[in-house]
Amino acid sequence: MTAQTERHGVADDNLPARYNGIRKTTTDLCRNLSAEDQVIQSMPDVSPTKWHLAHTSWFFEEFILAPHSPGYQRFHPRYGYLFNSYYNGVGEMHGRTERGLLSRPSVADIGAYRKHVDWHMQALLNAPDLPKAVADLILLGTHHEQQHQELLLMDIKHVFSVNPLQPAYQHPQPRDAGARRPMTFIRGKQGITVSGHNGDGFSFDNELPQHRSYLQAHAMASRPVNNAEYLAFIREGGYRRPEFWLSDGWSTIRQRGWNRPLYWSDALDAEFTLAGLQPLNPDAPVCHVSYYEADAYARWAGARLPTEAEWESMARASLSGPSGHPRHGNFMDSGYLHPMAAGAAGPAADGQPDLPVQLFGDVWEWTSSGYASYPGFRPPAGAIGEYNGKFMINQMVLRGGACVTPRDHIRASYRNFFYPDARWQFAGIRLARDTA
Numbered sequence: 001m002t003a004q005t006e007r008h009g010v011a012d013d014n015l016p017a018r019y020n021g022i023r024k025t026t027t028d029l030c031r032n033l034s035a036e037d038q039v040i041q042s043m044p045d046v047s048p049t050k051w052h053l054a055h056t057s058w059f060f061e062e063f064i065l066a067p068h069s070p071g072y073q074r075f076h077p078r079y080g081y082l083f084n085s086y087y088n089g090v091g092e093m094h095g096r097t098e099r100g101l102l103s104r105p106s107v108a109d110i111g112a113y114r115k116h117v118d119w120h121m122q123a124l125l126n127a128p129d130l131p132k133a134v135a136d137l138i139l140l141g142t143h144h145e146q147q148h149q150e151l152l153l154m155d156i157k158h159v160f161s162v163n164p165l166q167p168a169y170q171h172p173q174p175r176d177a178g179a180r181r182p183m184t185f186i187r188g189k190q191g192i193t194v195s196g197h198n199g200d201g202f203s204f205d206n207e208l209p210q211h212r213s214y215l216q217a218h219a220m221a222s223r224p225v226n227n228a229e230y231l232a233f234i235r236e237g238g239y240r241r242p243e244f245w246l247s248d249g250w251s252t253i254r255q256r257g258w259n260r261p262l263y264w265s266d267a268l269d270a271e272f273t274l275a276g277l278q279p280l281n282p283d284a285p286v287c288h289v290s291y292y293e294a295d296a297y298a299r300w301a302g303a304r305l306p307t308e309a310e311w312e313s314m315a316r317a318s319l320s321g322p323s324g325h326p327r328h329g330n331f332m333d334s335g336y337l338h339p340m341a342a343g344a345a346g347p348a349a350d351g352q353p354d355l356p357v358q359l360f361g362d363v364w365e366w367t368s369s370g371y372a373s374y375p376g377f378r379p380p381a382g383a384i385g386e387y388n389g390k391f392m393i394n395q396m397v398l399r400g401g402a403c404v405t406p407r408d409h410i411r412a413s414y415r416n417f418f419y420p421d422a423r424w425q426f427a428g429i430r431l432a433r434d435t436a
């Protein structure tokens with residue numbers, strides 16, 4: 001695949017075009033993958049490419065076609081078992097850690113499954129009397145598929161990383177022209193802030209309801225921590241000095257032998273990317289660090305991670321335009337598929353020079369906030385209520401999207417979440433500080 005691969009971002013008010021564009025983007029992402037590439041599960045958190053292709057189709061079959069398309073015949077009686085991810089309310093499922101054991105159904109079979117679902121979805125999408133509740137479920141299915149586009153890229157990167165041939169998913173892209181920027185700290189809003197989605201347009205349930213909280217005096221870094229800065233942390237013994245680490249973090253790095261970000265070479269001068277092994281760019285944001293590493297780095301740097309309310313308050317100020325989606329940022333749509341050093345675009349280009357850059361895109365930013373429900377949160381009734389709410393334990397919130405996130409998928413209120421030891425997602429670090 002190349003950077004020029006067509007990607008289809010469309011407005012939410014044109015549901016058939018949105019559905020068809022997003023479905024096509026998913027298959028486009030697999031254009032240069034062989035059938036063998038699409039079968040591997042390189043660790044328990046990774047799903048094979050073909051599982052993503054099937055599971056996203058199952059979502060539409062299970063939650064939209066089966067209940068809302070009269071006379072719909074399922075493509076295969078056992079696919080519900082194979083491709084249900086975690087929805088206990090709709091039945092038993094194949095083990096998450098055993099997804100890489102399936103040579104059947106083949107990639108071709110799953111391609112036929114996608115076509116079957118798409119064909120039946122067209123009639124529903126174009127029905128003049130489509131109930132709003134069904135349209136809302138379809139919209140949810142498209143956002144779900146965009147989440148899996150990112151997962152597919154995260155996962156194939158890991159799959160290729162464990163192969164001694166170090167395959168490249170795509171050709172190296174032209175080196176970014178980002179500038180070396182000093183890190184400064186920008187004062188955030190102090191006082192009452194409003195967090196969460198306002199209910200106008202799509203959001204996931206975990207972004208609701210909108211609510212108020214109080215922000216103490218604080219400041220936030222003008223850009224993410226870059227590779228050169230993280231290298232200094234390593235060289236000053238960051239991974240050998242327990243004073244920087246949470247207890248769980250210290251035991252994790254010792255048990256797993258971690259002494260650098262995932263994908264960095266032994267010599268700390270190169271990193272594995274979706275374009276194969278590439279020289280480490282000192283000015284690009286550090287990526288593929290766990291929460292524990294982000295937190296330890298922040299302590300070493302005399303700072304801390306932002307809370308999600310602080311992050312969202314700053315992000316709202318930097319958003320421009322009425323869409324609610326960021327105008328600037330390195331997203332999946334750029335085709336670069338790797339964090340870039342900060343470029344010329346950003347809030348400054350919109351006449352907002354005093355705002356941070358790269359809040360959106362490049363790397364997800366760990367926050368110090370545990371993933372919990374907002375006050376008044378109510379998951380939807382039925383199995384679809386399992387989408388987010390039941391994961392609100394033992395995970396940390398990340399904000400802002402990454403270079404593998406579709407641009408029209410992200411917004412200021414978007415909450416991603418991972419366990420604190422996870423680092424195969426494109427996660428980086430933005431620092432914050434308490435101020436007087």
Ligand SMILES: [Fe+2]
Nearest residue numbers: 055085144148
């Ligand atoms: Fe899913």
